[in-house]
Amino acid sequence: MHQFDKVELxxxxxxxxxxxxxxxxxxxxxxxxERLGLHYRRILISSGDLGFSGAMTYDLEAWAPxxxxxxxxxxxxxxxxxxxxxxxxxxxxxxxxxxxxxxxxNASGLALxxxxxxxxxSYQERDGSVRLPDVLHPYVGCERLTPE
Numbered sequence: 001m002h003q004f005d006k007v008e009l010x011x012x013x014x015x016x017x018x019x020x021x022x023x024x025x026x027x028x029x030x031x032x033x034e035r036l037g038l039h040y041r042r043i044l045i046s047s048g049d050l051g052f053s054g055a056m057t058y059d060l061e062a063w064a065p066x067x068x069x070x071x072x073x074x075x076x077x078x079x080x081x082x083x084x085x086x087x088x089x090x091x092x093x094x095x096x097x098x099x100x101x102x103x104x105x106n107a108s109g110l111a112l113x114x115x116x117x118x119x120x121x122s123y124q125e126r127d128g129s130v131r132l133p134d135v136l137h138p139y140v141g142c143e144r145l146t147p148e
Contacts, residue, residue, distance in 0.1 A: 006108045006109055006110075006111050006112070007108070007109035008106055008107070008108055008109070009025065009106060009107045009108070009109060010104070010105070010106045011025065011104070011105045011106070012084075012089065012102040012103070012104060013102060013103045013104075013105060014091075014093075014102070014103070015080070015081065015100065015101070015102075015103050017103075018078050018080060018103035018105065019056075019078070021078070021103075021105055022056060022058070022076060022077075022078045022105055025076045025105060025107040026042065026058045026060070026074075026076040026107070028107075029060055029073075029074040029076065029107060029109075029110060030042065030060065032110055033060065033062060033073070033110070035133070035135045036115070036119065036133050036135060036136075037122070037123075037133045037135075038062045038063070038115075038118050038119065038122060039062065039063040039122070040060055040061060040062045040063065040073070041060070041061050041063075041070065042058055042059075042060055043058065043059045043060075043061065044056075044057075044058055045057040045058070045059060050077075051077075053079050053082045053083060054077045054078070054079055055077075055078050055079060055080040055082070056077065056078050057075060057076065057077040057078075058075070058076045058077075059072050059074070059075050059076075060072070060073055060074040060075075060076075061073060062114065062115065062118040063118065063122070064114075064117055064118050064121050064122075065121045065122060066121040066124075067121070071111075071114040071117065071118060072111070072114070073110050073111045073114050073115055073118070074107060074108050074109070074110055074111070075107065075108050076105070076106075076107035076108075077105065077106055077107070078103060078104075078105045079103070079104045079105065079106075080103050080104075081101040081102070081103055081104075082104075083104040084101040084102045084103065084104055085101055089101065089102050089104070090102065119132075119133070127146075128146075128147040129144050129145060129146045129147065130144065130145040131143070131144050132144060132145065
């Protein structure tokens with residue numbers, strides 16, 4: 001799956017909280033993967049592989065056992081003040097201080113098609129049914145998907 005729909009999460013932060021905010025954004029996505037019971041890993045992207053404007057990025061990848069691959073399901077990035085400078089996004093910490101550029105961060109919400117693939121592959125039983133994670137039962141209305 002090379003193309004998928006996703007939700008983008010955007011945060012504006014005080015420069016002193018930029019790194020902490022990146023950890024929070026990444027952790028929020030990790031919690032969702034944990035609640036789904038998926039095996040995942042967090043990868044710190046090397047600076048040589050970052051996009052031009054990114055300062056630091058974590059990718060989250062879920063394991064897809066049927067294909068034996070890790071699928072990227074989220075990417076969380078801090079751009080420090082790069083985007084803010086281009087858009088002139090500033091704030092004034094107090095009345096007596098000079099305006100400062102905010103730090104911008106974004107994270108992709110979990111890529112639904114890839115999450116579905118990882119769920120189906122991870123929870124499929126020998127009879128072809130799929131045991132759903134407990135956290136999904138109230139939303140799906142059943143504990144298992146069965147082939148017709």
